Amino acid sequence: MAASNATLRAFLHGLPGVDRVGADQRAAMLGTRSIKTTAKAGAIDLAIRMVDLTTLEGADTPGKVRAMCAKAVHPDPSDPSVPKVAAVCVYPDLVAQAVEALGNSGVKVASVATAFPSGRSSLEIKVADTELAVAAGADEIDMVIDRGAFLSGDYVKVFEEIAAIKAACGPAHLKVILETGELATYDNVRRASWLAMMAGGDFIKTSTGKVQPAATPSVTLIMLEAVRDFLATTGRKVGVKPAGGIRTTKDAIKMLVLVNETAGEGWLDPDWFRLGASTLLNDLLMQRQKLSTGRYAGSDYFTLD
Amino acid sequence: MSKTERDAAGAPAAKARKARTGKAQAAKEPVVEIPAEETPVAGGPVAAALVAESPLAQGPGVPAVREEADGPQGGRLAVRKTYKLYIGGAFPRSESGRSYVVTSSTGGFLANASKASRKDARDAVSAARKAFAGWSGATPYNRGQILYRIAEMLESRRAQFAAELAEAGTGRAGEAVDAAIDRLVWYAGWSDKIAAVAGSANPVAGPYFNISAPEPTGVVAVVAPDDPLLGLVSVVAPVIVTGNTCVVIASERAPLPSITLAEVLATSDLPGGVVNILTGSVKEVAPWLAAHMDVNAIDLTGVADEDVAVACEQAAAENLKRVLRPSAPDWSADPGTRRMTAFLETKTVWHPTGV
Numbered sequence: 001m002a003a004s005n006a007t008l009r010a011f012l013h014g015l016p017g018v019d020r021v022g023a024d025q026r027a028a029m030l031g032t033r034s035i036k037t038t039a040k041a042g043a044i045d046l047a048i049r050m051v052d053l054t055t056l057e058g059a060d061t062p063g064k065v066r067a068m069c070a071k072a073v074h075p076d077p078s079d080p081s082v083p084k085v086a087a088v089c090v091y092p093d094l095v096a097q098a099v100e101a102l103g104n105s106g107v108k109v110a111s112v113a114t115a116f117p118s119g120r121s122s123l124e125i126k127v128a129d130t131e132l133a134v135a136a137g138a139d140e141i142d143m144v145i146d147r148g149a150f151l152s153g154d155y156v157k158v159f160e161e162i163a164a165i166k167a168a169c170g171p172a173h174l175k176v177i178l179e180t181g182e183l184a185t186y187d188n189v190r191r192a193s194w195l196a197m198m199a200g201g202d203f204i205k206t207s208t209g210k211v212q213p214a215a216t217p218s219v220t221l222i223m224l225e226a227v228r229d230f231l232a233t234t235g236r237k238v239g240v241k242p243a244g245g246i247r248t249t250k251d252a253i254k255m256l257v258l259v260n261e262t263a264g265e266g267w268l269d270p271d272w273f274r275l276g277a278s279t280l281l282n283d284l285l286m287q288r289q290k291l292s293t294g295r296y297a298g299s300d301y302f303t304l305d
Numbered sequence: 306m307s308k309t310e311r312d313a314a315g316a317p318a319a320k321a322r323k324a325r326t327g328k329a330q331a332a333k334e335p336v337v338e339i340p341a342e343e344t345p346v347a348g349g350p351v352a353a354a355l356v357a358e359s360p361l362a363q364g365p366g367v368p369a370v371r372e373e374a375d376g377p378q379g380g381r382l383a384v385r386k387t388y389k390l391y392i393g394g395a396f397p398r399s400e401s402g403r404s405y406v407v408t409s410s411t412g413g414f415l416a417n418a419s420k421a422s423r424k425d426a427r428d429a430v431s432a433a434r435k436a437f438a439g440w441s442g443a444t445p446y447n448r449g450q451i452l453y454r455i456a457e458m459l460e461s462r463r464a465q466f467a468a469e470l471a472e473a474g475t476g477r478a479g480e481a482v483d484a485a486i487d488r489l490v491w492y493a494g495w496s497d498k499i500a501a502v503a504g505s506a507n508p509v510a511g512p513y514f515n516i517s518a519p520e521p522t523g524v525v526a527v528v529a530p531d532d533p534l535l536g537l538v539s540v541v542a543p544v545i546v547t548g549n550t551c552v553v554i555a556s557e558r559a560p561l562p563s564i565t566l567a568e569v570l571a572t573s574d575l576p577g578g579v580v581n582i583l584t585g586s587v588k589e590v591a592p593w594l595a596a597h598m599d600v601n602a603i604d605l606t607g608v609a610d611e612d613v614a615v616a617c618e619q620a621a622a623e624n625l626k627r628v629l630r631p632s633a634p635d636w637s638a639d640p641g642t643r644r645m646t647a648f649l650e651t652k653t654v655w656h657p658t659g660v
Contacts, residue, residue, distance in 0.1 A: 296427055298599030298624065299434075 008155040012194060018186035018222055027217035030261055031254045037291075040253070044288050045083055046268065047252040048075060051284070052110055052241065052276045054089040055305075056117075056209065062097045065090055069101035071303055076285050079292075085281065086270040087140060091116070092129055095136035110140035110175070114165060117179075117208035119144035123161055130168040140173040141165070142205060145192065147182045155195060162199035175241055176201035180219045181211040189219055193226035197238045205241040209276065214244025217254060224262040240267065243276025249287040252280060278305050388418045388560070390425055390584065391567035393432030394577015400424045405585070407561055410474025418560045421583035423593040426552065429581035430599055433524045433550040436578030441521045441548035449496030452546055455573040456489035462569060466534060466562060473533050473559035484637065485538040492542035495645060499547060503646050507653070514656040519649040521548035522627055523601030526594035528587055530607040533559040535636045537566060540606055543644035545579055552581045552600070554591060556607065560584035588613050595620040602627035602648050606634065 035043055053072045055064060069088055076082040087108035090098050098109045111133035115121035121129075130141055143165050149157040166174050176196035180189050196204050204223055207214035220242045227238045240263070246252055252275055259267045267273045282305065286297035388407075389396040401422035407415045440448070459466065463482050470478035500519055507515040525544045530536035533556050544551045555563035567582045583590060587608060595603055595617035603621050605628065608614040614630060621628050629647045 295596035295620070295623070296430070296593065296598060298597070301598060 005154065005156045008159060008195070009153065012155060012191040015187075015190055015194060018190055020186050023186055023218045023221055027221045027258065030221075030257050031217055033254075033257045035253050035257070041288070041291050043253045043256050044249060044284055044291070047249070047256060047275060048281065048284050048288075049083045049086060050270045050273055050275050051085040051281050052087045052089045052243070052274045053085050053281060054209070054243070054276055054278050056089070056091060056112060060091060060094060062094065065094045065097045066101045067303075069098055069107070071281070072107045073102065073105045075281060076288070076302075079289070082285065082288065086274055089142065089276065092133035092136065092138070095133050095138045099137035108139040109137060110142055111136075111138040112142045112144075112177075112208075114143040114161075116142070116144055116177075117210040119146050120148070123164060126161065127164055127168045130165050134168070134170055134172050138172055140175060140203075141169050142175045142177055144177045144179060144208060145196065147179055150183070150188070150192060150195075158192075159195055159199045162196060162201060166200040173202040174200065175203035175205045175239075177205045177208055177243075178223075179208055179211055180206050180216075181213050186218065186222055189222050190226055193223050194230065197226070197230045197236075201238065203239040203241050203274070205243055205274075205276065207242075207244040207276075209244035212245070215242030215246055215255075215276075217258060220255060221258055221262055224259060224267070227267070228263045237266070237272065239272040239274065241274040241276055243274075246275055246277050247279050248283050249280075252277075252284065281305075386416065388416050388564045388584065390419050390421055390429075391564065391571070391580070391582040392425065392429045392578075393435070393581065394571060396567070396571075397425075399585070400428070403585075407559070409472050415472060416561060418564070418584045421554075421585035421590055423590060425583055425585075426590050426593050427597070429552040429583060430524060430526075430594070430597055432578035432581055433552050434599055436576055437521075437523060437550045439576055440545070440550055440579045443548070445497040445500070445548075448546060448548065449493045451574050452489055452493035452496065452542060455569060455575065456486050456493065458569045458573045459486050459489065459566075462565070466565065469562045469565060470534055473562060475533065475559075481532075481535050485535045488535065488538050488640070489542055491640075492546045492645075495543075495642070496546050499642065499645055499649075502642060503649055503651070509655075512658045514658055515653065516656070517651050517653045519547070519646070520652050522648045522650055523549060524599060525549045525551045525648050526591075526597070526600045526603040527551050527553045528591050528603075528605055528607040529553050529555050529563065530634070530636075531556045531558055531609075532636050533562040534566065536607075537563050539634075539636050539640060540604060540644070541580060543640070544604070544648055545575075547645050547649055549602075549648050550579045550581075552583065552594060554587055554594070554607070555582055555584045557585070557587050591617055592620055595626070596623060598624050600626060603629070604647075605630040 053068055055068055072085045072088045075085060084105065084107050087110045088098050088102070089110040089112065092111050092113055095109055095111045102109060113130040113133050114126035115129065130143065133141060143162070145158050146161060162176055178189065178192045178196065183189055183192060193204050204227065206219055206223065220240065223240050227240055231237050242255055246255065255275065256268065259273050282299065282302045285302055286299065289297040389398050399419040399421050401420070401424070403420040403422065404417040405420045407418045409415050459482070466482045467478040470481055475481050503519040505517050507517060509515040527540050527544060529540055537553070537555065541551060541553060553563070563582050564584065570580050588610060591608060591613060594600055603617065603626050605614050605617055608617060618628055618630065627648060629644070
């Protein structure tokens, strides 16, 4: 199927179109579910375990990465019952510091690669970028697709690039960032999801966090439908990671409802669903403290990001 | 995750909707009135009913209902104000959808006021926290100008406030409004002078300058007293003039002037979120504010119930909030600086002297 652009195009454009209004309505409707008390406590802990704690700033320093790693292992130092987050996510040159800081805590190290966030570079550079991160000890690689090639219809180029990066990853998991904010239509989101999964991605991720809109509920819904249908068609299970713009516990719980109602309970696990975020973790911790103490928490009592 | 529950707020929201519909119907009553009853129709009441039911019976004896009601001789529909909360510079309804009936001093119906829930209090605290950096960072001169602007806006609505206070049962309402305006002007003047009174250059035995400067405490929760305008202004102005932001629970008995005051605040260049006004049950909402870890101080002036006040004081101890709990203040007396200094922190700086 991936032999030529024509066959790939025929397949991707043969996918059923997305009903934009219907998708938005369905996502909004699922967002109105009310999750309270014990169910909320369970959801908050699950969301904490799914967080990919992220810092992707030009001003990142080894010290900031170490501080973030300490927070990833003990999100709330005053409460040892808070679970660890799933992973930390950093730039390739800071992977070594993160690996050292995390030790054998069980928190994974993810690294963005392939000329993140724009993806505008040659394949050689992208592969070298990936190899650098893997060599430094990254467990997961977050790559960006070439949106320019995708939008101009050069699906084979995108496909081959993902396959090449997957090969360069070796044992590391590959997350493919679609950057849905630049794909313009929901149909394109569905096509890019299938393309990334067929090319070998272990996860599909909504956004880099550098482009607005990022992880909207509708886009996440469409990607969850894609992984569900992909499992039914090929028997291979792929994870989903919304990233960017998820800042509150309410947003995170809405995402969990979407997962449960779309892909099913099989995806309600940090191995299959992640939340890319930085400020979200503090809000989750504050809500958790509110549930356990019965009084509203204040941001003065949590670390600054 | 599969366990979902319906929000308990669903039912009260429906009730509130019903209450509003009821109000709308009450307002429409003059329209619904059937003139057929007043119009003499030959043949007695039975014939009149038949005439009214017949679509052809629009004779000169039976005037068209709509036209008369909408016309000038029928009087206008009453346009009644919906009293909502004031949070972050906007006027939202209570998140819970609840409202309660506010009556005049003689027991007559005045309006339905929003009944704030703990989530409204939480939203108000977030709004106050968000506004704190900008407001405390503004120059004292600027804050004074804005307080003076509030006084100007209040002055232009003097008649409206006097009428509302009279309805709420305040005797000599006009004088009370004047006193409230004067109090705002008085506090406005303090904005760039309080540092000179509450701060100092301290003599120390060493080669240092030692300077103490007052700084705002942060987000202050205020339970306003039952004096609906003068009391409210007297507790809010000293809190905000020094750079704090506040969440106010208005008088439970007479909340309407406080929401009208919110309209004044919203048009006075006061940044949204600096003052947030909730109406509803003090007993229900105040303990949540007292326990809130993002609130830095609480003023219990308007808490009448001894048990609630003690519970609030105890909850406030959790994060060492500053607590002000005066006994029966006289709002007509000279306020002094006590209410301002109660919500100030003192920062003391040691600085080496030059050569």
